[in-house]
Amino acid sequence: MINTQKQIDYWKNSALSDIDTAEILFKxxxxxxxxxxxxxxxxxxxxxxxxKIYNQIPPKTHSLNYLIEKIEISIDDDIFNLFGILMNYQIEGRYPDYEPERLSVDxxxxxxxxxxxVLKWLMQMLLN
Structure with a gap:
């Protein structure tokens, strides 16, 4: 049996660290x-x-759509589209022969x- 709260805290803290890294990379x-x-x-x-929902370690997947489907959180079209765009860049990070569309700074x-x-919204939902 896993220590559920410890795992949740690990994923939350790691997400917060990664968004900080994203900002540094943007700069x-x-x-x-x-x-x-x-x-x-x-x-x-x-x-x-x-x-939190399943009281187990999450599957080894990078698919945002798979994860959102499993946790049964409804998302609007804007978030769905964001996930689709971000999925292109996770592939490129792991498979250098894949070249996603280059986006502007804006x-x-x-x-x-x-x-x-979305991170703020999902963090807030964890408190409920």
Missing amino acids: KNKLKECLFFCHLTIEKILKAHFT ETIELLKKTKE
């Missing part, structure tokens, strides 16, 4: 890397939810902002 004009860490942020906070800052908003 260094590392846009693809910033988006990779945005993906990690959302993946980890979803895994915190999974752990597009990247908007995705970073949305990631932070």
